[in-house]
Amino acid sequence: MRDLLAVWAGKAALGLSRRLGHGGSSLPGKVALRIQPDLLTAYGKKLRRGSVVITGTNGKTTTARLLASALRDAGLRLVHNRSGANLIPGLASAFLEQFVENPAPPDVALMEVDEAVFPDAVGRLRPVGVVVTNFFRDQLDRYGELDTTVSHVRRGLEAMAGEGFVALNADDPLVAYLGRGLRGRVTYYGVDDVRVGTKEMTQTREQRQCLVCGRILDYDVFYYSHLGDYRCPGGDFSRPPLTLKATDVALDGALGADFTLRGGGPRDLRVTVPVPGLYNVYNGLAALAAAIMLGIPVERAVSSVAEAAPSFGRMERIAMDDREILMALVKNPTGYNQVLSTLLGQASDARPRWFLMALNDKYADGTDISWIWDVDFEAMAARESAVAGVVASGTRSHELALRLKYAGLPAAKIACVPSLSEALDRTLGSVPTGGTLYVTPTYTAMLELRNVISRRGYAPQFWEGEV
Amino acid sequence: MRLAICHLYPDLMNLYGDRGNVITLTRRSEWRGIRADVSAVGLGEDVDFTAYDILFMGGGQDKEQKLICEDFQGLKGRALTQAVEDGIAFLAICGAYQLLGRYYETGCGERLPGIGLLDVETRAGKKRMIGNVVIASELGGGRPRTLVGFENHSGRTYLGARVRPLGRVCLGYGNNGEDGFEGAVYRNVVGTYLHGSVLPKNPWLADWLIARALERRYGPTSLAPLDDGLERAAHDAAIIHAGRLARLYRTPVRSRDIAGTGRRRQPVRATAGDDPEHKANAAVAVVWRATVAGQTMGKEDGK
Numbered sequence: 001m002r003d004l005l006a007v008w009a010g011k012a013a014l015g016l017s018r019r020l021g022h023g024g025s026s027l028p029g030k031v032a033l034r035i036q037p038d039l040l041t042a043y044g045k046k047l048r049r050g051s052v053v054i055t056g057t058n059g060k061t062t063t064a065r066l067l068a069s070a071l072r073d074a075g076l077r078l079v080h081n082r083s084g085a086n087l088i089p090g091l092a093s094a095f096l097e098q099f100v101e102n103p104a105p106p107d108v109a110l111m112e113v114d115e116a117v118f119p120d121a122v123g124r125l126r127p128v129g130v131v132v133t134n135f136f137r138d139q140l141d142r143y144g145e146l147d148t149t150v151s152h153v154r155r156g157l158e159a160m161a162g163e164g165f166v167a168l169n170a171d172d173p174l175v176a177y178l179g180r181g182l183r184g185r186v187t188y189y190g191v192d193d194v195r196v197g198t199k200e201m202t203q204t205r206e207q208r209q210c211l212v213c214g215r216i217l218d219y220d221v222f223y224y225s226h227l228g229d230y231r232c233p234g235g236d237f238s239r240p241p242l243t244l245k246a247t248d249v250a251l252d253g254a255l256g257a258d259f260t261l262r263g264g265g266p267r268d269l270r271v272t273v274p275v276p277g278l279y280n281v282y283n284g285l286a287a288l289a290a291a292i293m294l295g296i297p298v299e300r301a302v303s304s305v306a307e308a309a310p311s312f313g314r315m316e317r318i319a320m321d322d323r324e325i326l327m328a329l330v331k332n333p334t335g336y337n338q339v340l341s342t343l344l345g346q347a348s349d350a351r352p353r354w355f356l357m358a359l360n361d362k363y364a365d366g367t368d369i370s371w372i373w374d375v376d377f378e379a380m381a382a383r384e385s386a387v388a389g390v391v392a393s394g395t396r397s398h399e400l401a402l403r404l405k406y407a408g409l410p411a412a413k414i415a416c417v418p419s420l421s422e423a424l425d426r427t428l429g430s431v432p433t434g435g436t437l438y439v440t441p442t443y444t445a446m447l448e449l450r451n452v453i454s455r456r457g458y459a460p461q462f463w464e465g466e467v
Numbered sequence: 468m469r470l471a472i473c474h475l476y477p478d479l480m481n482l483y484g485d486r487g488n489v490i491t492l493t494r495r496s497e498w499r500g501i502r503a504d505v506s507a508v509g510l511g512e513d514v515d516f517t518a519y520d521i522l523f524m525g526g527g528q529d530k531e532q533k534l535i536c537e538d539f540q541g542l543k544g545r546a547l548t549q550a551v552e553d554g555i556a557f558l559a560i561c562g563a564y565q566l567l568g569r570y571y572e573t574g575c576g577e578r579l580p581g582i583g584l585l586d587v588e589t590r591a592g593k594k595r596m597i598g599n600v601v602i603a604s605e606l607g608g609g610r611p612r613t614l615v616g617f618e619n620h621s622g623r624t625y626l627g628a629r630v631r632p633l634g635r636v637c638l639g640y641g642n643n644g645e646d647g648f649e650g651a652v653y654r655n656v657v658g659t660y661l662h663g664s665v666l667p668k669n670p671w672l673a674d675w676l677i678a679r680a681l682e683r684r685y686g687p688t689s690l691a692p693l694d695d696g697l698e699r700a701a702h703d704a705a706i707i708h709a710g711r712l713a714r715l716y717r718t719p720v721r722s723r724d725i726a727g728t729g730r731r732r733q734p735v736r737a738t739a740g741d742d743p744e745h746k747a748n749a750a751v752a753v754v755w756r757a758t759v760a761g762q763t764m765g766k767e768d769g770k
Binding site: 137145146147208209214216333361367368369370371372373374395396397398399401402403405406407408411414416 | 478479481482483484485486487490491494509510528529530531534597598599617619662663664667668697698700701704705708
């Protein structure tokens with residue numbers, strides 16, 4: 001009775017919030033949880049194959065999308081919080097939406113979960129599998145410090161008490177260390193191709209100390225930020241042997257990245273991830289690791305990953321008549337660096353590009369914007385000929401413009417237009433016919449921009465249809 | 468002319484984009500034709516502090532602060548004290564600010580010794596003080612000028628007799644959320660909780676540090692003015708924005724004695740009762756009138 005009431009109330013909230021144009025992400029779940037606090041536990045138990053939870057700072061949504069493609073192709077019915085609403089109410093909303101579509105319980109719940117609520121989500125869902133992508137600084141104003149974030153995830157993993165599998169990014173020492181002494185099936189994935197790395201750490205560094213003794217870790221290669229092949233000089237800790245690895249990585253495509261997968265089965269397989277950049281190689285690996293652990297044949301998982309559509313706002317293309325928008329969500333320095341180097345492309349490619357960079361400081365973006373000073377905009381300024389102009393926008397547009405000035409970009413190429421719709425008009429007007437506008441918004445700026453774009457009749461809003 | 472900038476422990480103490488401060492010191496020197504060389508000093512490395520003009524250390528996590536504190540016991544610590552007494556310019560943010568103090572008292576009452584350069588002490592607090600901050604500072608002499616930034620700390624810092632505050636809190640928590648002070652100044656050392664990064668949108672503070680460093684090395688000098696249009700816009704926008712956000716995040720607002728007149732201002736009465744937004748806006752307006760609107764913050768630069 002109570003379940004029904006909760007579902008009914010949630011449904012009503014879902015309809016209402018859609019009508020109001022909010023995309024219905026977490027409000028319905030909030031309402032339903034008020035009435036039935038055990039909603040997630042109850043539905044979790046009805047799943048035939050259980051839940052898979054993805055957590056970590058970056059790559060949750062893309063990894064979930066890629067994995068969803070593989071699970072769906074394997075004939076499994078999914079419930080998936082694909083809009084990226086990853087706090088407890090967001091998870092409950094995903095269950096509600098699924099229930100509204102089809103009341104029969106689905107096979108698998110695929111949930112991306114915010115690090116801070118990860119222990120709570122594990123307690124409620126009792127997942128059969130967990131993927132931890134990486135730990136970077138992200139919204140520290142909300143969580144305090146990076147160590148706190150890591151300890152949340154540790155508590156969640158310990159609460160699994162050896163049940164289910166855990167896929168860990170071995171190249172991130174903070175993630176790999178979580179596998180120490182962990183009971184259950186643990187698989188480590190990582191990149192094994194020094195050609196795509198560097199000897200020196202060039203970008204923001206998160207954590208370079210050995211987690212056992214505190215000494216600075218030695219790196220043979222850095223892939224990006226603090227991800228790489230590392231070992232403690234005292235021999236206390238090193239990158240775990242890779243169960244699943246990417247070799248022969250090719251990053252030159254603007255539409256995707258390729259690599260050879262080793263360790264997934266008796267044969268090596270060539271994998272294409274439909275989103276560009278080295279960070280998406282990791283997302284592809286993470287999704288494949290989980291698919292393999294769930295018993296999906298690796299060849300099939302590889303072809304499903306190649307056919308997956310990019311996730312909402314994570315590097316998506318939107319056609320605007322005779323121009324095109326390439327939008328990539330940014331939320332922390334490491335992600336931003338990866339996006340910038342992918343958007344700017346090869347050093348030989350000096351076509352001047354127009355950028356719309358939007359910085360909001362609402363709760364979901366992180367209210368502290370000091371992280372923009374850790375983004376390597378200097379690398380962008382060094383490729384000045386490839387930058388036709390940048391319009392800074394959003395609630396903190398002035399600070400972003402200032403950041404670009406101090407990065408060394410000429411003042412003539414920087415404009416500050418706080419209103420997102422005005423900024424969009426202005427930049428689109430500057431892009432020549434047939435050209436691309438590169439848009440890098442923070443989370444709430446992305447939602448706002450998508451609203452502006454869809455009000456003009458382009459790009460579907462995200463709850464419409466499955467991609 | 469040349470300035471040598473020493474970035475202390477950039478790999479351990481760089482939690483909140485604080486390296487923007489080093490970028491700002493460098494750029495603002497270079498734009499004036501002053502060469503700026505930045506060197507990084509890490510754990511266990513010897514430093515000849517006499518070779519430097521400006522020191523900078525950012526915020527870090529607790530366990531990193533402990534490592535650094537140990538690093539400063541002994542010779543390195545004494546050399547640093549000597550350099551400070553000699554007038555070296557030093558900007559320390561958040562964790563670094565706490566570290567320069569006499570001690571940090573943990574929740575269990577254990578006292579972890581600091582470097583002891585600043586006569587301040589910090590006690591662990593339960594509540595994390597997070598949000599935008601606006602302070603009015605008399606550091607540059609003359610009328611108080613505003614500084615705006617973002618704070619994120621649970622330690623509560625109290626000032627001793629041998630330091631003066633960097634400023635008075637107009638909006639936010641400041642040192643401890645109680646006494647209305649923010650930061651500490653001793654000789655040419657500035658400790659503050661302001662992230663942001665603080666220097667880019669408060670360029671007068673960057674120029675104050677550069678001017679102190681030049682004075683010490685080359686005698687009295689005047690800084691050439693720069694085009695600070697973008698800096699001023701970011702500074703002003705951040706203050707207005709902080710006022711708006713104060714309502715959402717229930718940030719404490721102080722509106723007393725901001726203009727430094729010595730007279731305590733009457734608390735602002737809102738018509739709609741105790742509406743925090745109104746109070747925040749009123750506080751910002753007071754700061755605005757006292758410092759920004761009347762005489763733009765850049766005006767005193769270069770004198």
